[in-house]
Amino acid sequence: MSYLCVMTMKYDEAKHRFIQQWGALGSAWGISRTMAQIQAVLLLSPEPMTADELMDELGISRGNVSMSLKSLIEWGVATKEYKAGERKEYFKAEKDIYRIATQVAHERRKRELEPVLHMLESIKDMDDQEITKSKREEMQKISGDILDFAKKSDSLLKKFISAEKNWFLNKIMKL
Amino acid sequence: MSYLCVMTMKYDEAKHRFIQQWGALGSAWGISRTMAQIQAVLLLSPEPMTADELMDELGISRGNVSMSLKSLIEWGVATKEYKAGERKEYFKAEKDIYRIATQVAHERRKRELEPVLHMLESIKDMDDQEITKSKREEMQKISGDILDFAKKSDSLLKKFISAEKNWFLNKIMKL
DNA sequence: TTTTATTTTCAATAATTATTGAAAATTCAA
DNA sequence: TTGAATTTTCAATAATTATTGAAAATAAAA
Missing domain, CATH: 1.10.10.10 (Winged helix-like DNA-binding domain superfamily/Winged helix DNA-binding domain)
Known part of the structure; x- marks a missing residue:
C-alpha cells in the first residue's frame, strides 16, 4: 500500500x-x-x-x-x-464562516423571530382594566422582556458583523 | 357583553x-x-x-x-x-429571558457544537504529504476557520452573559 | 424550428420525530 | 406493610418533514 x-x-x-x-x-x-x-x-x-x-x-x-x-x-x-x-x-x-454565521442569523431572525415580535408589539398595548390584573401584567412583563431582549440581540448582531469585517480585513492584511 | x-x-x-x-x-x-x-x-x-x-x-x-x-x-x-x-x-x-437565552446557548453548544469541534481538532493535524495538497489545504483552512469562529463565539457568549448580569442588576436597582 | 442537455417541480413515498395512553414505577399516608 | 395518588416510561401510532423519480419546463445548439 x-x-x-x-x-x-x-x-x-x-x-x-x-x-x-x-x-x-x-x-x-x-x-x-x-x-x-x-x-x-x-x-x-x-x-x-x-x-x-x-x-x-x-x-x-x-x-x-x-x-x-x-x-x-x-x-x-x-x-x-x-x-x-x-x-x-x-x-x-460561501467559505467565510463569519459571513455564513451572520447570513444565517439574519435570515432566521427575519423568518422566525419577526412574527413573534410583531405579535408582542400588539400585545404590549392591550387595554387597561382593573380585572385579571396579575395575568395581564405577567403577559406584558414577559412580552416587554422579550422585546427588550430582541433589541439587545440586534445590537449584539451588529457588533458581531462589524467584528467580522475587522477579522476579514486582518486576514487580508496577513496575506 | x-x-x-x-x-x-x-x-x-x-x-x-x-x-x-x-x-x-x-x-x-x-x-x-x-x-x-x-x-x-x-x-x-x-x-x-x-x-x-x-x-x-x-x-x-x-x-x-x-x-x-x-x-x-x-x-x-x-x-x-x-x-x-x-x-x-x-x-x-425561568422568566428572565436573558437567562433562558444563555442557558439554551450553553446547552446547544455542549450538545451539538462540541462534537464538531472535536472532529475538527483531529482533522487539523492530518499527516503532511505532497499529494492531494489542495484538497487537504482546503479542509485544513475550513476546519481552522470554523475553530477560530467557535473560539470567538465563545468569547462573545461570555460577554453576553456578563451583559445579562449587568442588565439584571439594573432591573433590580430600578425596583 | 426541432433536438438535446440540463434543471425544476411536485405527487407519491420513505424516514423521522412527536404524541398518546395504558401499564409500570414511585411516593407517601394510613 | 397496603393502597391511593401521582409520575414516568415506552411500544404503538399519528403527524411532520425529507426524499425520490419521472414528467414538465427551460435553455442552448443544430
Whole structure:
C-alpha cells in the first residue's frame, strides 16, 4: 500500500466525518441534513461543483440536490456560477464562516423571530382594566422582556458583523 | 357583553397567540412544539402549575406533559416545586429571558457544537504529504476557520452573559 | 424550428420525530 | 406493610418533514 493510498484514505475518512458531522449539526438547527451536507461538500471543494457531482458524492437524487441548492442560495450561503462555453451550472459555497454565521442569523431572525415580535408589539398595548390584573401584567412583563431582549440581540448582531469585517480585513492584511 | 368579558376574551386571545407563536418558534429551532408551548404557558402564569393544569390548558396527554417538562428541566429553563402538605408537583419557568437565552446557548453548544469541534481538532493535524495538497489545504483552512469562529463565539457568549448580569442588576436597582 | 442537455417541480413515498395512553414505577399516608 | 395518588416510561401510532423519480419546463445548439 503506497503513501498516496494511505494519504487518500485518511483524507477521505476525514472528509466523510466532516460531512456527516456538519449534516447532523444542520439537522439539529432545523436545516435539512442534506442541505448541510451539500454545503459541507462545497466547503471542502477547492473548485465549484455541478449538481451531478454532488449527486454522486452524496448518493442522493437529482431533485433533492436541486431543491437543497435552491435553499442554500436563498439563505445566501451558496452561489451559482457559469463556465464559459459550458451548459452546466456550477455551485460554490460561501467559505467565510463569519459571513455564513451572520447570513444565517439574519435570515432566521427575519423568518422566525419577526412574527413573534410583531405579535408582542400588539400585545404590549392591550387595554387597561382593573380585572385579571396579575395575568395581564405577567403577559406584558414577559412580552416587554422579550422585546427588550430582541433589541439587545440586534445590537449584539451588529457588533458581531462589524467584528467580522475587522477579522476579514486582518486576514487580508496577513496575506 | 360586560367589560370583564371583553377583557377576558382579549387576554385569552393574546395568550393563545403567544402560545402558538412561541411553539412555532420552538419547532423552527429544533425544540418540540409542545415543549415550547408548555414553556409559554408557564411564562404567562403568575403561579407555578401542575401537570394536570398544563394538560387541560394545552389539551395534550399526560405522558407528553411529563416528557416535555423533563426536557425543559434538563435544558435548565424550568424547575419543579413542592407545596407544603401537597402531593402534586408544581412547575414554573425561568422568566428572565436573558437567562433562558444563555442557558439554551450553553446547552446547544455542549450538545451539538462540541462534537464538531472535536472532529475538527483531529482533522487539523492530518499527516503532511505532497499529494492531494489542495484538497487537504482546503479542509485544513475550513476546519481552522470554523475553530477560530467557535473560539470567538465563545468569547462573545461570555460577554453576553456578563451583559445579562449587568442588565439584571439594573432591573433590580430600578425596583 | 426541432433536438438535446440540463434543471425544476411536485405527487407519491420513505424516514423521522412527536404524541398518546395504558401499564409500570414511585411516593407517601394510613 | 397496603393502597391511593401521582409520575414516568415506552411500544404503538399519528403527524411532520425529507426524499425520490419521472414528467414538465427551460435553455442552448443544430
